[in-house]
Amino acid sequence: MTPVRAAALSEASAALCLVFVLLIPSATAGLALINAGLGRFRNAAHSMLSALCVIAVAALVYFVAGAAWQGSAGQAAFAWHVAGHDWNWIGAGRFFLRGLELGGWSSLAALFGLMSVGLAAIIPLGSGADRWRLGASCASTVLLAGWTYPLFAHGVWGGGWLAQLGFVDSGGAGVIQVVGGLTALSVTWILGPRRGKFSPEGMPSALPGHNAVLVLLGCFLAWLGWLGLNAAGAILFTGVAASRVVLIAVNTTLAAGSAALCVAAITRARFGKTDASLCANGWVAGLVAVSAGCAVVRPAAAVIIGLIAGALVVYSVEWLELHLGVDDPGGSVSVHAVAGLWGLLATGLLAAVAPGDAPGLWLAQLVGIATLLGFILPLTYGLNWLLNRLSPQRVAVEGERQGLDLYELGAGAYPDFMTHNEDFWQR
Amino acid sequence: MKLTGFLLLLGGWIIVLAAIALLPSGASEVSFVLMALGVEALGLTLVFRAHLIPARERK
Numbered sequence: 001m002t003p004v005r006a007a008a009l010s011e012a013s014a015a016l017c018l019v020f021v022l023l024i025p026s027a028t029a030g031l032a033l034i035n036a037g038l039g040r041f042r043n044a045a046h047s048m049l050s051a052l053c054v055i056a057v058a059a060l061v062y063f064v065a066g067a068a069w070q071g072s073a074g075q076a077a078f079a080w081h082v083a084g085h086d087w088n089w090i091g092a093g094r095f096f097l098r099g100l101e102l103g104g105w106s107s108l109a110a111l112f113g114l115m116s117v118g119l120a121a122i123i124p125l126g127s128g129a130d131r132w133r134l135g136a137s138c139a140s141t142v143l144l145a146g147w148t149y150p151l152f153a154h155g156v157w158g159g160g161w162l163a164q165l166g167f168v169d170s171g172g173a174g175v176i177q178v179v180g181g182l183t184a185l186s187v188t189w190i191l192g193p194r195r196g197k198f199s200p201e202g203m204p205s206a207l208p209g210h211n212a213v214l215v216l217l218g219c220f221l222a223w224l225g226w227l228g229l230n231a232a233g234a235i236l237f238t239g240v241a242a243s244r245v246v247l248i249a250v251n252t253t254l255a256a257g258s259a260a261l262c263v264a265a266i267t268r269a270r271f272g273k274t275d276a277s278l279c280a281n282g283w284v285a286g287l288v289a290v291s292a293g294c295a296v297v298r299p300a301a302a303v304i305i306g307l308i309a310g311a312l313v314v315y316s317v318e319w320l321e322l323h324l325g326v327d328d329p330g331g332s333v334s335v336h337a338v339a340g341l342w343g344l345l346a347t348g349l350l351a352a353v354a355p356g357d358a359p360g361l362w363l364a365q366l367v368g369i370a371t372l373l374g375f376i377l378p379l380t381y382g383l384n385w386l387l388n389r390l391s392p393q394r395v396a397v398e399g400e401r402q403g404l405d406l407y408e409l410g411a412g413a414y415p416d417f418m419t420h421n422e423d424f425w426q427r
Numbered sequence: 428m429k430l431t432g433f434l435l436l437l438g439g440w441i442i443v444l445a446a447i448a449l450l451p452s453g454a455s456e457v458s459f460v461l462m463a464l465g466v467e468a469l470g471l472t473l474v475f476r477a478h479l480i481p482a483r484e485r486k
Binding site for chain 2: 082083085087165189324325360363366367369370371373374375377378382
Protein backbone atom coordinates (compact mmCIF):
# COMPACT_ATOMS: atom_id res chain seq x y z
CA MET A 1 0.00 0.00 0.00
CA THR A 2 1.35 3.43 -0.89
CA PRO A 3 0.68 6.57 1.12
CA VAL A 4 -1.80 8.90 -0.51
CA ARG A 5 -0.60 12.47 -1.00
CA ALA A 6 -2.71 15.60 -1.01
CA ALA A 7 -3.47 16.89 -4.48
CA ALA A 8 -1.74 20.09 -5.54
CA LEU A 9 -4.30 22.66 -6.63
CA SER A 10 -3.73 25.53 -9.03
CA GLU A 11 -5.03 28.91 -7.90
CA ALA A 12 -7.93 28.73 -10.38
CA SER A 13 -8.89 25.23 -9.23
CA ALA A 14 -8.71 26.32 -5.60
CA ALA A 15 -11.00 29.30 -6.27
CA LEU A 16 -13.46 27.13 -8.19
CA CYS A 17 -13.35 24.53 -5.44
CA LEU A 18 -14.10 27.18 -2.80
CA VAL A 19 -17.23 28.21 -4.72
CA PHE A 20 -18.37 24.58 -4.90
CA VAL A 21 -17.76 24.04 -1.17
CA LEU A 22 -19.87 27.11 -0.40
CA LEU A 23 -22.80 25.48 -2.25
CA ILE A 24 -22.87 22.52 0.18
CA PRO A 25 -25.10 24.26 2.79
CA SER A 26 -27.79 24.29 0.11
CA ALA A 27 -27.85 20.47 0.26
CA THR A 28 -28.12 20.65 4.04
CA ALA A 29 -31.00 23.13 3.80
CA GLY A 30 -32.69 20.84 1.27
CA LEU A 31 -32.49 17.83 3.56
CA ALA A 32 -33.76 19.92 6.50
CA LEU A 33 -36.82 20.96 4.46
CA ILE A 34 -37.43 17.38 3.34
CA ASN A 35 -37.26 16.13 6.94
CA ALA A 36 -39.60 18.88 8.13
CA GLY A 37 -42.09 18.32 5.32
CA LEU A 38 -42.20 14.56 5.82
CA GLY A 39 -42.90 14.97 9.55
CA ARG A 40 -46.14 16.07 11.18
CA PHE A 41 -47.15 19.73 11.24
CA ARG A 42 -47.03 19.89 15.05
CA ASN A 43 -43.30 19.05 14.92
CA ALA A 44 -42.28 21.28 11.99
CA ALA A 45 -40.58 24.09 13.90
CA HIS A 46 -38.85 21.54 16.13
CA SER A 47 -37.56 19.72 13.07
CA MET A 48 -36.07 22.87 11.53
CA LEU A 49 -34.60 24.06 14.82
CA SER A 50 -33.13 20.58 15.43
CA ALA A 51 -31.49 20.80 12.01
CA LEU A 52 -29.97 24.16 12.83
CA CYS A 53 -28.74 23.05 16.27
CA VAL A 54 -27.35 19.80 14.92
CA ILE A 55 -25.41 21.64 12.20
CA ALA A 56 -24.04 24.03 14.83
CA VAL A 57 -23.01 21.20 17.16
CA ALA A 58 -21.45 19.23 14.30
CA ALA A 59 -19.41 22.24 13.16
CA LEU A 60 -18.15 23.00 16.67
CA VAL A 61 -17.27 19.40 17.50
CA TYR A 62 -15.57 18.96 14.14
CA PHE A 63 -13.57 22.14 14.80
CA VAL A 64 -12.55 20.95 18.28
CA ALA A 65 -11.64 17.33 17.54
CA GLY A 66 -13.21 15.90 14.38
CA ALA A 67 -10.85 17.59 11.93
CA ALA A 68 -7.85 16.38 13.95
CA TRP A 69 -9.06 12.76 13.91
CA GLN A 70 -9.90 12.97 10.21
CA GLY A 71 -6.53 14.46 9.28
CA SER A 72 -5.57 14.86 5.68
CA ALA A 73 -3.42 13.05 3.17
CA GLY A 74 0.30 13.34 3.82
CA GLN A 75 -0.14 14.57 7.41
CA ALA A 76 0.54 12.83 10.72
CA ALA A 77 -1.60 9.78 11.49
CA PHE A 78 -1.69 6.81 13.83
CA ALA A 79 -0.85 3.56 12.10
CA TRP A 80 -0.60 -0.12 13.04
CA HIS A 81 2.05 -2.21 11.40
CA VAL A 82 0.49 -5.60 10.68
CA ALA A 83 1.68 -8.30 8.27
CA GLY A 84 4.11 -5.98 6.53
CA HIS A 85 1.56 -3.20 5.96
CA ASP A 86 1.13 0.15 7.69
CA TRP A 87 -2.56 0.50 8.61
CA ASN A 88 -3.11 4.22 8.80
CA TRP A 89 -6.40 4.23 10.75
CA ILE A 90 -6.89 7.67 12.33
CA GLY A 91 -5.44 11.17 11.95
CA ALA A 92 -3.10 12.68 14.49
CA GLY A 93 -3.68 16.33 13.67
CA ARG A 94 -3.92 19.17 16.16
CA PHE A 95 -7.18 19.98 17.94
CA PHE A 96 -9.02 23.27 17.31
CA LEU A 97 -7.66 23.34 13.73
CA ARG A 98 -4.38 24.73 15.04
CA GLY A 99 -1.62 24.89 12.48
CA LEU A 100 -4.02 25.01 9.56
CA GLU A 101 -2.44 26.71 6.56
CA LEU A 102 -4.96 29.13 5.15
CA GLY A 103 -5.34 29.22 1.40
CA GLY A 104 -4.00 25.79 0.56
CA TRP A 105 -5.45 22.35 -0.11
CA SER A 106 -5.69 21.50 3.59
CA SER A 107 -7.76 24.60 4.43
CA LEU A 108 -10.21 23.79 1.62
CA ALA A 109 -10.40 20.18 2.83
CA ALA A 110 -11.08 21.41 6.38
CA LEU A 111 -13.84 23.73 5.15
CA PHE A 112 -15.29 20.89 3.08
CA GLY A 113 -15.23 18.68 6.21
CA LEU A 114 -16.94 21.37 8.27
CA MET A 115 -19.75 21.60 5.71
CA SER A 116 -20.14 17.90 5.03
CA VAL A 117 -20.19 16.81 8.69
CA GLY A 118 -23.31 18.97 9.10
CA LEU A 119 -24.87 17.22 6.13
CA ALA A 120 -24.11 13.81 7.67
CA ALA A 121 -25.46 14.91 11.05
CA ILE A 122 -28.79 16.06 9.67
CA ILE A 123 -29.59 12.66 8.10
CA PRO A 124 -30.63 10.88 11.35
CA LEU A 125 -33.14 13.68 12.07
CA GLY A 126 -35.33 12.25 9.30
CA SER A 127 -35.54 8.82 10.91
CA GLY A 128 -36.00 10.16 14.44
CA ALA A 129 -38.65 12.69 13.38
CA ASP A 130 -41.65 13.33 15.64
CA ARG A 131 -40.11 11.63 18.71
CA TRP A 132 -36.42 12.58 19.12
CA ARG A 133 -35.66 15.13 21.84
CA LEU A 134 -33.71 18.22 20.76
CA GLY A 135 -31.04 17.75 23.43
CA ALA A 136 -30.66 14.07 22.58
CA SER A 137 -30.21 14.76 18.87
CA CYS A 138 -27.48 17.29 19.71
CA ALA A 139 -25.76 14.81 22.04
CA SER A 140 -25.90 12.12 19.36
CA THR A 141 -24.37 14.59 16.90
CA VAL A 142 -21.41 15.09 19.25
CA LEU A 143 -20.63 11.38 18.87
CA LEU A 144 -21.16 11.41 15.12
CA ALA A 145 -19.12 14.54 14.37
CA GLY A 146 -16.46 13.85 16.97
CA TRP A 147 -15.83 10.19 16.38
CA THR A 148 -17.84 8.11 13.88
CA TYR A 149 -17.62 10.46 10.91
CA PRO A 150 -13.92 11.41 11.28
CA LEU A 151 -12.92 7.78 11.75
CA PHE A 152 -14.35 6.71 8.39
CA ALA A 153 -13.53 10.02 6.69
CA HIS A 154 -9.88 9.57 7.63
CA GLY A 155 -9.85 6.15 5.99
CA VAL A 156 -11.24 7.55 2.73
CA TRP A 157 -10.33 11.25 2.50
CA GLY A 158 -7.56 11.62 5.07
CA GLY A 159 -5.07 9.36 3.31
CA GLY A 160 -6.06 6.40 5.47
CA TRP A 161 -6.10 2.69 4.82
CA LEU A 162 -9.13 2.63 2.50
CA ALA A 163 -7.61 5.35 0.30
CA GLN A 164 -4.39 3.32 0.22
CA LEU A 165 -6.41 0.34 -1.06
CA GLY A 166 -7.86 2.49 -3.86
CA PHE A 167 -11.38 3.01 -2.46
CA VAL A 168 -13.21 5.71 -4.48
CA ASP A 169 -15.83 7.97 -2.90
CA SER A 170 -15.54 11.40 -4.51
CA GLY A 171 -18.71 13.03 -3.19
CA GLY A 172 -19.17 11.18 0.06
CA ALA A 173 -21.73 8.46 -0.70
CA GLY A 174 -20.03 6.39 1.98
CA VAL A 175 -18.37 9.01 4.18
CA ILE A 176 -21.39 11.31 4.47
CA GLN A 177 -24.48 9.44 3.33
CA VAL A 178 -23.99 5.86 4.51
CA VAL A 179 -22.43 6.96 7.81
CA GLY A 180 -25.44 9.27 8.34
CA GLY A 181 -27.88 6.61 7.10
CA LEU A 182 -26.54 3.89 9.40
CA THR A 183 -26.71 6.32 12.32
CA ALA A 184 -30.32 6.98 11.27
CA LEU A 185 -31.00 3.23 11.38
CA SER A 186 -29.46 2.99 14.85
CA VAL A 187 -31.53 5.95 16.04
CA THR A 188 -34.78 4.52 14.73
CA TRP A 189 -34.04 1.16 16.40
CA ILE A 190 -33.24 2.84 19.71
CA LEU A 191 -36.19 5.25 19.67
CA GLY A 192 -38.72 2.70 18.47
CA PRO A 193 -41.70 3.55 16.24
CA ARG A 194 -44.00 6.53 16.70
CA ARG A 195 -47.11 5.95 18.78
CA GLY A 196 -49.90 4.68 16.58
CA LYS A 197 -47.59 3.71 13.72
CA PHE A 198 -48.08 -0.04 14.08
CA SER A 199 -51.30 -1.84 15.00
CA PRO A 200 -51.15 -4.62 17.63
CA GLU A 201 -51.04 -7.06 14.70
CA GLY A 202 -47.94 -5.30 13.37
CA MET A 203 -49.57 -3.63 10.38
CA PRO A 204 -48.18 -0.14 9.75
CA SER A 205 -50.57 2.77 9.35
CA ALA A 206 -49.82 5.67 7.01
CA LEU A 207 -48.74 8.85 8.81
CA PRO A 208 -48.19 11.11 5.79
CA GLY A 209 -45.92 14.13 5.84
CA HIS A 210 -47.58 17.48 6.41
CA ASN A 211 -46.20 19.54 3.51
CA ALA A 212 -45.29 18.10 0.11
CA VAL A 213 -44.26 21.53 -1.17
CA LEU A 214 -41.50 21.81 1.46
CA VAL A 215 -40.33 18.32 0.53
CA LEU A 216 -40.16 19.10 -3.19
CA LEU A 217 -38.53 22.49 -2.63
CA GLY A 218 -35.97 20.63 -0.56
CA CYS A 219 -35.18 18.50 -3.61
CA PHE A 220 -34.32 21.56 -5.70
CA LEU A 221 -32.02 22.91 -2.98
CA ALA A 222 -30.44 19.49 -2.52
CA TRP A 223 -29.70 19.31 -6.26
CA LEU A 224 -27.81 22.61 -6.15
CA GLY A 225 -25.92 21.60 -3.03
CA TRP A 226 -25.01 18.20 -4.44
CA LEU A 227 -23.54 19.76 -7.58
CA GLY A 228 -21.16 21.64 -5.31
CA LEU A 229 -20.56 18.67 -3.01
CA ASN A 230 -19.67 16.25 -5.80
CA ALA A 231 -17.54 18.74 -7.70
CA ALA A 232 -15.61 19.92 -4.65
CA GLY A 233 -15.13 16.38 -3.34
CA ALA A 234 -13.88 15.15 -6.70
CA ILE A 235 -11.38 18.01 -7.03
CA LEU A 236 -10.13 17.66 -3.47
CA PHE A 237 -10.08 13.91 -2.92
CA THR A 238 -10.01 12.28 -6.35
CA GLY A 239 -7.64 14.85 -7.82
CA VAL A 240 -9.68 15.45 -10.98
CA ALA A 241 -9.04 18.51 -13.12
CA ALA A 242 -11.47 21.42 -12.88
CA SER A 243 -12.40 20.78 -16.53
CA ARG A 244 -14.02 17.49 -15.46
CA VAL A 245 -16.59 19.35 -13.36
CA VAL A 246 -18.93 19.44 -16.38
CA LEU A 247 -19.03 15.63 -16.44
CA ILE A 248 -19.66 15.58 -12.69
CA ALA A 249 -22.58 18.00 -13.03
CA VAL A 250 -24.04 16.00 -15.93
CA ASN A 251 -23.74 12.72 -14.00
CA THR A 252 -25.24 14.22 -10.84
CA THR A 253 -28.25 15.62 -12.69
CA LEU A 254 -28.83 12.50 -14.80
CA ALA A 255 -28.73 10.18 -11.79
CA ALA A 256 -31.17 12.33 -9.77
CA GLY A 257 -33.54 12.67 -12.71
CA SER A 258 -33.54 9.01 -13.67
CA ALA A 259 -34.05 7.94 -10.04
CA ALA A 260 -37.04 10.27 -9.61
CA LEU A 261 -38.60 9.15 -12.90
CA CYS A 262 -38.05 5.51 -12.01
CA VAL A 263 -39.87 6.04 -8.69
CA ALA A 264 -42.68 7.91 -10.49
CA ALA A 265 -43.11 5.04 -12.95
CA ILE A 266 -43.03 2.33 -10.28
CA THR A 267 -45.48 4.08 -7.94
CA ARG A 268 -47.79 4.87 -10.89
CA ALA A 269 -47.73 1.24 -12.01
CA ARG A 270 -48.21 -0.20 -8.52
CA PHE A 271 -50.58 2.25 -6.85
CA GLY A 272 -52.27 3.92 -9.83
CA LYS A 273 -50.97 7.37 -8.81
CA THR A 274 -47.55 8.96 -8.60
CA ASP A 275 -46.34 9.33 -5.01
CA ALA A 276 -44.82 12.79 -4.47
CA SER A 277 -42.92 12.01 -1.27
CA LEU A 278 -41.42 8.82 -2.69
CA CYS A 279 -40.43 10.70 -5.88
CA ALA A 280 -38.65 13.26 -3.70
CA ASN A 281 -36.89 10.45 -1.86
CA GLY A 282 -35.98 8.93 -5.23
CA TRP A 283 -34.49 12.23 -6.41
CA VAL A 284 -32.25 12.44 -3.34
CA ALA A 285 -31.38 8.74 -3.60
CA GLY A 286 -30.12 9.35 -7.13
CA LEU A 287 -27.96 12.21 -5.85
CA VAL A 288 -26.66 10.03 -3.03
CA ALA A 289 -25.89 7.02 -5.21
CA VAL A 290 -23.97 8.91 -7.88
CA SER A 291 -21.85 10.78 -5.31
CA ALA A 292 -19.36 7.94 -5.02
CA GLY A 293 -18.45 7.64 -8.67
CA CYS A 294 -19.57 11.00 -10.11
CA ALA A 295 -16.07 11.72 -11.44
CA VAL A 296 -15.26 8.26 -12.78
CA VAL A 297 -18.44 6.99 -14.45
CA ARG A 298 -19.85 7.84 -17.88
CA PRO A 299 -23.26 9.56 -18.19
CA ALA A 300 -24.95 6.34 -19.33
CA ALA A 301 -23.66 4.61 -16.20
CA ALA A 302 -24.98 7.51 -14.09
CA VAL A 303 -28.44 6.89 -15.57
CA ILE A 304 -28.21 3.19 -14.63
CA ILE A 305 -27.04 4.11 -11.12
CA GLY A 306 -29.99 6.48 -10.76
CA LEU A 307 -32.57 4.04 -12.09
CA ILE A 308 -31.49 1.29 -9.71
CA ALA A 309 -31.25 3.73 -6.78
CA GLY A 310 -34.84 4.82 -7.45
CA ALA A 311 -36.13 1.25 -7.55
CA LEU A 312 -34.19 0.41 -4.39
CA VAL A 313 -35.79 3.29 -2.51
CA VAL A 314 -39.35 2.25 -3.36
CA TYR A 315 -38.84 -1.35 -2.33
CA SER A 316 -36.62 -0.73 0.69
CA VAL A 317 -39.02 1.86 2.17
CA GLU A 318 -41.79 -0.72 1.88
CA TRP A 319 -39.68 -3.62 3.09
CA LEU A 320 -38.31 -1.77 6.11
CA GLU A 321 -41.77 -0.66 7.21
CA LEU A 322 -43.87 -3.72 6.38
CA HIS A 323 -41.52 -6.57 7.16
CA LEU A 324 -38.85 -5.18 9.47
CA GLY A 325 -40.93 -2.85 11.65
CA VAL A 326 -38.65 0.16 11.06
CA ASP A 327 -40.47 3.49 11.43
CA ASP A 328 -38.41 5.94 9.39
CA PRO A 329 -40.61 8.99 8.64
CA GLY A 330 -38.03 10.72 6.43
CA GLY A 331 -36.91 7.58 4.59
CA SER A 332 -33.34 8.33 5.70
CA VAL A 333 -32.26 4.69 5.91
CA SER A 334 -33.43 3.87 2.38
CA VAL A 335 -32.34 7.14 0.78
CA HIS A 336 -28.95 7.54 2.42
CA ALA A 337 -27.80 4.10 3.62
CA VAL A 338 -29.27 1.79 0.97
CA ALA A 339 -28.74 4.11 -2.01
CA GLY A 340 -25.28 5.08 -0.72
CA LEU A 341 -24.20 1.45 -0.45
CA TRP A 342 -25.51 0.83 -3.97
CA GLY A 343 -23.55 3.85 -5.21
CA LEU A 344 -20.33 2.52 -3.71
CA LEU A 345 -20.88 -0.91 -5.27
CA ALA A 346 -21.88 0.62 -8.62
CA THR A 347 -18.66 2.63 -8.71
CA GLY A 348 -16.71 -0.61 -8.52
CA LEU A 349 -18.82 -2.16 -11.27
CA LEU A 350 -19.31 0.76 -13.68
CA ALA A 351 -16.30 3.08 -13.29
CA ALA A 352 -14.50 3.88 -16.51
CA VAL A 353 -11.03 2.76 -15.45
CA ALA A 354 -8.28 0.83 -17.22
CA PRO A 355 -9.17 -2.89 -17.42
CA GLY A 356 -6.18 -3.77 -15.24
CA ASP A 357 -7.42 -1.50 -12.42
CA ALA A 358 -11.02 -2.74 -12.39
CA PRO A 359 -10.59 -5.80 -10.10
CA GLY A 360 -8.63 -3.74 -7.56
CA LEU A 361 -11.26 -1.00 -7.53
CA TRP A 362 -14.08 -3.54 -7.18
CA LEU A 363 -12.33 -5.20 -4.23
CA ALA A 364 -11.63 -1.84 -2.57
CA GLN A 365 -15.29 -0.87 -2.88
CA LEU A 366 -16.34 -4.20 -1.31
CA VAL A 367 -13.90 -3.63 1.57
CA GLY A 368 -15.36 -0.14 2.10
CA ILE A 369 -18.92 -1.53 2.16
CA ALA A 370 -17.85 -4.26 4.59
CA THR A 371 -16.28 -1.61 6.84
CA LEU A 372 -19.45 0.47 6.87
CA LEU A 373 -21.65 -2.49 7.75
CA GLY A 374 -19.23 -4.40 9.96
CA PHE A 375 -17.58 -1.56 11.86
CA ILE A 376 -19.45 1.74 11.50
CA LEU A 377 -22.93 0.28 12.15
CA PRO A 378 -21.98 -1.51 15.42
CA LEU A 379 -19.97 1.55 16.47
CA THR A 380 -22.72 4.10 15.89
CA TYR A 381 -25.36 1.79 17.38
CA GLY A 382 -23.21 1.18 20.46
CA LEU A 383 -22.54 4.88 21.01
CA ASN A 384 -26.21 5.82 20.66
CA TRP A 385 -27.26 2.89 22.86
CA LEU A 386 -24.90 4.11 25.59
CA LEU A 387 -26.24 7.63 25.21
CA ASN A 388 -29.77 6.32 25.55
CA ARG A 389 -28.80 4.47 28.74
CA LEU A 390 -27.40 7.67 30.22
CA SER A 391 -30.33 9.84 29.16
CA PRO A 392 -33.38 8.54 27.23
CA GLN A 393 -33.41 9.92 23.70
CA ARG A 394 -37.14 9.61 23.12
CA VAL A 395 -39.54 12.35 24.15
CA ALA A 396 -42.12 11.61 26.86
CA VAL A 397 -45.55 10.29 25.84
CA GLU A 398 -47.12 13.65 26.63
CA GLY A 399 -44.64 15.41 24.34
CA GLU A 400 -45.43 13.08 21.46
CA ARG A 401 -49.16 13.58 21.97
CA GLN A 402 -48.90 17.34 22.24
CA GLY A 403 -46.34 17.74 19.48
CA LEU A 404 -42.69 18.64 19.93
CA ASP A 405 -43.24 22.26 18.89
CA LEU A 406 -45.42 23.00 21.89
CA TYR A 407 -43.77 20.53 24.26
CA GLU A 408 -40.14 21.52 23.72
CA LEU A 409 -40.31 24.97 22.12
CA GLY A 410 -43.51 26.39 23.59
CA ALA A 411 -44.93 27.53 20.24
CA GLY A 412 -46.05 25.83 17.06
CA ALA A 413 -44.84 26.43 13.52
CA TYR A 414 -48.40 27.14 12.33
CA PRO A 415 -50.24 28.79 15.23
CA ASP A 416 -53.47 29.21 13.22
CA PHE A 417 -53.81 25.46 12.57
CA MET A 418 -56.26 23.38 14.57
CA THR A 419 -54.76 20.36 16.29
CA HIS A 420 -56.55 17.08 15.61
CA ASN A 421 -55.53 14.27 17.90
CA GLU A 422 -57.69 11.41 16.64
CA ASP A 423 -54.63 9.27 16.10
CA PHE A 424 -54.16 9.14 19.86
CA TRP A 425 -57.69 8.00 20.65
CA GLN A 426 -58.01 4.54 22.08
CA ARG A 427 -59.38 2.21 19.45
CA MET B 428 -29.88 -12.35 19.23
CA LYS B 429 -29.01 -8.65 18.91
CA LEU B 430 -25.57 -9.11 20.44
CA THR B 431 -24.89 -12.15 18.26
CA GLY B 432 -25.88 -10.13 15.21
CA PHE B 433 -23.52 -7.29 16.05
CA LEU B 434 -20.71 -9.76 16.82
CA LEU B 435 -21.26 -11.36 13.41
CA LEU B 436 -21.07 -7.92 11.78
CA LEU B 437 -17.78 -7.22 13.54
CA GLY B 438 -16.53 -10.74 12.82
CA GLY B 439 -17.22 -10.30 9.11
CA TRP B 440 -15.26 -7.07 9.07
CA ILE B 441 -12.31 -8.69 10.85
CA ILE B 442 -12.30 -11.47 8.22
CA VAL B 443 -12.13 -8.76 5.54
CA LEU B 444 -9.17 -7.12 7.29
CA ALA B 445 -7.43 -10.47 7.68
CA ALA B 446 -8.00 -11.29 4.01
CA ILE B 447 -6.50 -8.06 2.69
CA ALA B 448 -3.60 -8.16 5.17
CA LEU B 449 -2.63 -11.79 4.92
CA LEU B 450 -3.72 -13.15 1.54
CA PRO B 451 -2.03 -12.42 -1.79
CA SER B 452 -4.09 -10.46 -4.33
CA GLY B 453 -6.23 -12.77 -6.39
CA ALA B 454 -9.13 -15.17 -6.23
CA SER B 455 -8.57 -16.30 -2.63
CA GLU B 456 -8.59 -12.72 -1.37
CA VAL B 457 -11.80 -11.90 -3.26
CA SER B 458 -13.44 -15.15 -2.05
CA PHE B 459 -12.65 -14.33 1.57
CA VAL B 460 -14.01 -10.82 1.23
CA LEU B 461 -17.23 -12.12 -0.37
CA MET B 462 -17.60 -14.77 2.36
CA ALA B 463 -17.05 -12.09 5.00
CA LEU B 464 -19.83 -10.00 3.43
CA GLY B 465 -22.02 -13.11 3.72
CA VAL B 466 -21.22 -13.27 7.44
CA GLU B 467 -22.13 -9.58 7.75
CA ALA B 468 -25.42 -10.18 5.90
CA LEU B 469 -26.26 -12.90 8.41
CA GLY B 470 -25.41 -10.55 11.28
CA LEU B 471 -27.54 -7.79 9.80
CA THR B 472 -30.47 -10.19 9.44
CA LEU B 473 -30.19 -11.15 13.11
CA VAL B 474 -30.01 -7.52 14.24
CA PHE B 475 -33.11 -6.65 12.18
CA ARG B 476 -34.99 -9.65 13.59
CA ALA B 477 -33.98 -8.68 17.13
CA HIS B 478 -35.52 -5.26 16.62
CA LEU B 479 -38.87 -6.52 15.34
CA ILE B 480 -41.37 -5.25 17.86
CA PRO B 481 -42.87 -8.11 19.87
CA ALA B 482 -46.67 -8.24 19.60
CA ARG B 483 -47.13 -7.80 23.35
CA GLU B 484 -45.24 -4.49 23.25
CA ARG B 485 -47.44 -3.16 20.44
CA LYS B 486 -50.48 -3.72 22.65
